[in-house]
Amino acid sequence: MSKASSSEAKAADTRTRLLDTALRLVRERGFAATSVNDLCAAAGVTKGAFYHHFASKEQLGVEAARHWADGTSALFAQAAYHAAEDPLDRILGYVALRRRMLEGEIAEFTCLAGTMVQEAYAQHPPIRDACGATIGGHAQTLVADIEAAIAARGMAPAWSAQSLALHTQAVLQGAFVLAKALDSAAVARDSVDHLERYIRCLFAADAAPPAASADAPATSEDER
């Protein structure tokens, strides 16, 4: 609306519809198995429109990964777990949210970047890099909280905040793979439960927060 012309708005809409449809089809079938023809048909646009907006199928892959990152980062940015006082509670809140997201159908909770990168890894370096940036960028949103939780407890762990953040993503990606292989969302949930247990274990070793506020019950959960 505002000041955009109608043609611009329509073009953006076509592009977005293409990207959203690509997200769906690639998550379902993989990148290679999603043909440009199929994608266009599913999005209700012609091939001409597709190649007007994207230089190649590979570039669609790159932009789809970015579009996916945009969507997910918006979703997690507004999540409630950021409000917790104790940084550990924020981390556990993140894990609890991921765990809750595994209660739907498999096709709905899997990760575009993780699915696509396995195929794109050797064949489409630009796509691989975009997927790497998506996953790495998402992991990065956890690092500050992990560092804060370490600092609050005066810990000096053998592991880095960065490596733990990436480990959470590895567990999630692996949970998706197992869910698909065993056709079971339950197995993915179990794995995230193990992850939660691990994080509690890491931060439980050096007891409770040292001083100041007296209202933190160490672990406050409000789901299930």
Added chain:
Amino acid sequence: MSKASSSEAKAADTRTRLLDTALRLVRERGFAATSVNDLCAAAGVTKGAFYHHFASKEQLGVEAARHWADGTSALFAQAAYHAAEDPLDRILGYVALRRRMLEGEIAEFTCLAGTMVQEAYAQHPPIRDACGATIGGHAQTLVADIEAAIAARGMAPAWSAQSLALHTQAVLQGAFVLAKALDSAAVARDSVDHLERYIRCLFAADAAPPAASADAPATSEDER
């Protein structure tokens, strides 16, 4: 050799060469991106030979998953970690072996089943099932040791041996995905280090083994 006719031997060789080549190409490129023509050319056989041994490309996928399972199960069956006295040492020995395997190139340590199932999940149920059986079957080889470690400590954990066995596979599969996405084997090794720490934590909580033998130093490692 022994009593097999030379034609039988040759046929088995052609078939095996096709399967071995499929393992390599599919791990590198994915299933959809590996064409039958490419596969035949790489294996040095003709298309006629391919369709003599496999009814379809999908069936090749199924048999490739089984062939992969055969190879890996043989590899792990003869590994040294089975010899450890304490079941926990056997589990940690397995994890240490997996961790050591991550020291090569990415293309050499990734898992055929995990790579293929992401594509095959919705499109080729027979392949998905074969991959599920491969991963599930491999996880199963850990269950007895985990149960023994639980029993030896008189534990009654909130988690099942089965779920921990599957969790190890989730971490490994996720480590492969991250290694590909970030083009870094180190990130995969870090994740397996976290897994090892988690397992030690799970079994450390309820102290040392209760009685009997007095020679077990709780954790014996012989690598690095």
Added chain:
DNA sequence: GCGCACATACCAACCGGTCGGTATGTTGGC
């Protein structure tokens, strides 16, 4: 001399990508 293990030639369908054309704005000169 028969059948198994291939080899060769071939097929229709589909692939990613191109290209000439058009419908619909948008803009600047007057």
Added chain:
DNA sequence: GCCAACATACCGACCGGTTGGTATGTGCGC
């Protein structure tokens, strides 16, 4: 206020090449 000149967004027929799969021929061990 209008129109010529241009830009954007899209259309869909078409291209060469590749796909999974097949039909038929051939050599060779038993």
